[in-house]
Amino acid sequence: MKKENKTMKAQITKLLKNKVVLITGGAGSVGSSLAKILLNYPVHSVRVFDNNEHALFKLSHSLDDPRIEPLLGDILDKDRIELALLGSDIIIHTAALKNIEITEYNPIEAINVNVNGTINLIKSVIKNKPKIFINISTDKVAESSTLYGATKQLGERLTNWAGPHIHTTKFATVRLGNIIESRGNVFEVWNEQAENKQPLTITDPRMKRYFFHMDEAIDFVLQCMLLVNKGEIFVPKMKLYKIKDLASKISKKQRITRPRQGEKLQEILITEEEKKISKERENMWIIQNYS
Numbered sequence: 001m002k003k004e005n006k007t008m009k010a011q012i013t014k015l016l017k018n019k020v021v022l023i024t025g026g027a028g029s030v031g032s033s034l035a036k037i038l039l040n041y042p043v044h045s046v047r048v049f050d051n052n053e054h055a056l057f058k059l060s061h062s063l064d065d066p067r068i069e070p071l072l073g074d075i076l077d078k079d080r081i082e083l084a085l086l087g088s089d090i091i092i093h094t095a096a097l098k099n100i101e102i103t104e105y106n107p108i109e110a111i112n113v114n115v116n117g118t119i120n121l122i123k124s125v126i127k128n129k130p131k132i133f134i135n136i137s138t139d140k141v142a143e144s145s146t147l148y149g150a151t152k153q154l155g156e157r158l159t160n161w162a163g164p165h166i167h168t169t170k171f172a173t174v175r176l177g178n179i180i181e182s183r184g185n186v187f188e189v190w191n192e193q194a195e196n197k198q199p200l201t202i203t204d205p206r207m208k209r210y211f212f213h214m215d216e217a218i219d220f221v222l223q224c225m226l227l228v229n230k231g232e233i234f235v236p237k238m239k240l241y242k243i244k245d246l247a248s249k250i251s252k253k254q255r256i257t258r259p260r261q262g263e264k265l266q267e268i269l270i271t272e273e274e275k276k277i278s279k280e281r282e283n284m285w286i287i288q289n290y291s
Helices: 003-016 029-038 053-063 078-085 100-105 107-128 149-166 186-195 215-227 243-247 272-276
Strands: 020-024 046-049 066-073 090-093 132-138 170-176 198-202 210-211 230-236 241-242 254-256 278-280 284-287
Touching: 003 215, 020 029, 020 278, 029 046, 029 053, 029 186, 029 215, 053 066, 078 107, 090 107, 100 107, 100 149, 107 132, 107 149, 132 210, 132 215, 149 170, 149 230, 170 210, 170 215, 186 198, 186 243, 198 272, 210 243, 215 230, 241 243, 243 254, 272 284
Parallel strands: 020 046, 020 090, 046 066, 090 132, 132 170, 170 230, 198 254
Antiparallel strands: 210 241, 230 284, 278 284
16 A cells, blocks of 8 residues: 555544544445445444435445444435434535436426535534535536536535535535446446347447546545535546447447437536636645635
């Protein structure tokens, strides 16, 4: 292990020692992966907050650690959030409606969960005063063309506002690109199609996307936890892939379909305007507060 990695791990260990960590959407792909990694540190407990009873049971059973607290609830339920945040030191907010097609067909639900749910959490943070609040966002916010991206952008702005205005808690957003192992992504669809001996569906052979692995995403979130301060947005530097090339590693048998509503040929991680107010590091941009 490199010296800087050992130093960072020691800093994370110190930060997390005896802490109560609450993960909203904790039974989802990112949330459950975070919960698993956090158990490698001397946390007091990890509260996994989710509205999916079966997923909570499976996660709790698979991790089999007394420090896991499976909390059934919804971020739209203000009373339940109050109880979940009571005594929590660190909040990692991963709960969201994120499927682009589903959110386009269900705009009210998407706005409720992705915007109003975040507002509920921030209001509860003001009351309960945890040390850190981290909002997990998406590269779909950069020059957003979908409802999902627009709602997550509002979540970023809310967290960005809270940073300099709520002095009892440190706030930040971590803006992630696509994660290869996350549930519901294109790789899951392709693998199912390949198993059924069907052609892999590609919306456009020119399409490009940013991808990294789940362990890279979790490491980045933990690194940002050390840097969180006043509403910054942390954006990882990721590799850009041609979708057709990724599909070809699974199967050469492919079928071109039409792009979904609002879908771009190439997404970006950070806009040029955001770069103007950012600090650049080797592996990330840190977008400073808009205020």
